[in-house]
Amino acid sequence: MPSHLLTVIAFLPLLGVPALLLLRGDDHTWIRRIALAVSLAEFAISLFLLRGFDSVNPGYQFEEYYDWIARAGIHYHLGVDGISLFLVLLTTFLTPLAILCSWQAIHENVKGFFIALLVIETAMIGVFVSLDLLLFFFFWELTLIPMYFLIGIWGHGRRIYAAVKFILYTMFGSILMLVAILWLYNLAGAFDLPDIQAKLQTGMVLLPARTELLLFGAFFLAFAIKVPLFPLHTWLPDAHTEAPTAGSVILAGVMLKLGTYGMLRFCLPLFPDAAHRMAPLIGVLAIIGIVYGAMVATVQTDLKRLVAYTSVSHLGFVVLGIFAFSTISIQGAIFQMLSHGISTGALFLGVGMLYDRRHTFEIKEYGGLVNPMPVLMSFFLFIALSSLALPPLNGFIGEFLILIGTFQNHHAWAAWAASGAVLSAIYLLWAYQRVGFGEVTVEKNRNLPDASGRERLILATMAVAIIFMGVASPLFTRRMQSSTDSLLQQMDRVQSASHRTATPELAGKQVGRGPTQHKNASAKKISLRRVQP
């Protein structure tokens, strides 16, 4: 019997939408409860993915394949592998928390808010599980509109500016990706990702070097804007700062990963030559992002903006890991995506809780908060430590794997990137010191209430996730292993397929590449699976 688990997971949140629509607009309690129930059910069901997931199989699992617009070659094709599995879980894990944290913060148009959150959950999961390029693009664009509303309606001060900037930036990138998808269709005759991969691997379809570079560029631009990679990051601080807490959690926790996921899923396996050719440039941009993001974060006076800039820095690590092309660095990158989702999501949750009390993000408005709010601030410290990669917490594993993996191929990159880890300690601890320690400087802060039961639940859940990911990291990496191996093998196969008819220029390049990335080549059986309609 074919499994429909992915369809269920992808569309269950949408089922909550009519349920919410039926409720009266001012029945806030039940709107919240139903939204939470749907998202919790969603999380519970998504755990079945773990049970059925075969970690030895590097290919796509839980596949579903149906004709959609057959005449145009568009199919409804879903599947997960070791790369996307945990990103789906991250999404289903963070959404209930985002709903919980909006329990009291959102007063106006509550129904619309939770509908937007549920729609965005469907869209994000859809992005992670789509194996058809156009289906992917459908979901990719679908993420934009709810987020646009989340920022624009329920955001803070300059919300409209931030919302429009966010959506125009992202659309500009994605429309060129659409052109690239269509062009690829013309060359390969399919929108189906495994199909295209198979054609590239067997050399049935050869991309000329210039075409490959242009296609890579169009895809990469869309993803780099989403990540965001320096110097395309300018939408991010605005969007984050103005978004409501739940929006920031979703944005930082999951949506930024859509970009890095896209790089792993499309840029690398489809255009390996171009990826190798552009890697030096991208690596340098990623390192600039790491250092620059950290330095800018240090000097922020706005707590939320500070956290936003840490994302630029941390996502720089992810991009670096991906474009270092080693199994370890790519695993590290995937792990870092998850861990950044948890840590930064938690940071935004904490900042949101402060905002709920004082309605400001200015650091100088706070100070000495440990005295009135010992529990909240302890959790906050713990989260900050996880974000600055303290062993044995989650952030450490990701950064460490990335740095090791990068070091294998590029010593200098790793050295520069490591400085980002140091800087992250500076900006986070300094910020924490100014907010938490010392005397209470602002009189209003003296009697702030400590974390409520709901807030403790949220923070404790996050803390457990942080510790769990830190100490039980093999549970994660084991499931990523075979997919990352096969990813690198696919890159090699595509490259060698194109080199069979290669130009001398490219053949020369191949010699120059480091040997380390091939070392796992014999480890696992490779699935040369092809999907038949």
Added chain:
Amino acid sequence: VIPFPREQIGNFHRLAPEIILCAFGIVIMVADPFVQAAHKRALGWLGLIGALGGLVGVHFMAHDPGNAYSNLIRADSFSIFVHLVVMGAAALAILGSFNYLDHENIQRGEYYALVLFATAGMGILAGANELVTAFIGLEMSSISTYVLAGFRRKAIKSNEASLKYFVLGSFATAFFLYGIAMVYGATGTTRIDLIADALQKMMADQGQVASLAILGLALMFVGLGFKVVVAPFQVYAPDVYEGAPTPVTALLASGPKAATFAVMLRIFYVSFGAAGNFWFWAVWISAVLTMIVGNFAALVQTNVKRMLAYSSIAHAGYILVAFAAGTDIGIAAVLFYLAAYALMKIGAFLVIAHLGQQGEKRLEITDYAGLGSRQPVLAICFSLFLLSLLGLPATGGFLGKLFAFQAALDSKVVWLVVIAAINSVIGAYYYLRVMVAMYFWEPSKEYLPSKVAPTLAFALAIAAVGTLYLGILPARVLELAKVAADSIYLR
């Protein structure tokens, strides 16, 4: 003794939609003086039945396709597809007109009759297999719409629209006629399929096409380009679209555009397609200009109706992108785009017609502030149309653009697609701006929302469902478009 024209009589069904439309139009005209002012709306219902009757006529036509009236008219799948779009557009426009005409105090029978005559003209355009027949169709639809544009007789803007449209439109049809004459001079025929033969023969004999024929094509491009509103013949459109009564604008932006693009496809692809692609660069340049002019001018509009007028210029540019492909896929893409475009554009204009309130006073973007909380359903509807115009996935507008880009890329027209893609992001800004106003701005206090009439609500529902249907389950319509595209070349 005059022989009994059996062949002519036997062909009636291939012109059935037009016959039905004109019959209803005449009935409405005749009945108009006898209907009291309070009951004029009944004539509107008659008009709606006429438009739907036209659809029944399409059924007869589809039953037995082929040529009619000494090959002047062609009833093929292509013609049927365009007929469906045009008549659907007319029916929606009529549905959206009832209450508009009431509160503008211009509820009259001839309005509906003119809509039907215009639609019949568009139908003739879609089925024309001969250039003079096409000219008659063009004139029929144009003259009716000249009058319709000025139907708010007491509004200066409406008068301006009518006059401008009439003067410039007559000029443009004259160009078209001149072009026909030159093509006739070069090829000795005005039949679309025979022109193709003549040009091919010319190519075979002389190695080139007579420059007179190409000049004729260029003149026809001017005339038809005016009607489909492509640059550089677009100057009149914003004023006319803004001044015309909004339901008429809805019709203007969808119906004549679809019908004229249909006849353009026949002339450019069938007559002149086989002899070589010498119109490619004209279309390419026009497409780029159209998109850029439409989008950039729309960016700076504060009047939503005018903004949508510029947006429909931009959309003509996207259609030209598919047109430039020059293949069957291109034809199918144009047809699909026209269907999706008609639905979303009519929907958008009908919402504007309702929100404009009496005298079309409330058309500025500031008048839309807070609509999302005041009239949520209407706002969602409008957002859907705007997002579809913007080209967001799951809407017909997205797939229209997608197929257009795909068709052009298939013919290696890469840069045009890139320009179109960038343009569609520029377009995103002004569509989103309306949504910003509707959802992010505080509602204005003095605005009193008026109730949406059931007829209008029905029309909007059809447009919205259709937009989503084309965006999510386009397979059937796409199939029809492909069949239509194939039928255009059949002899």
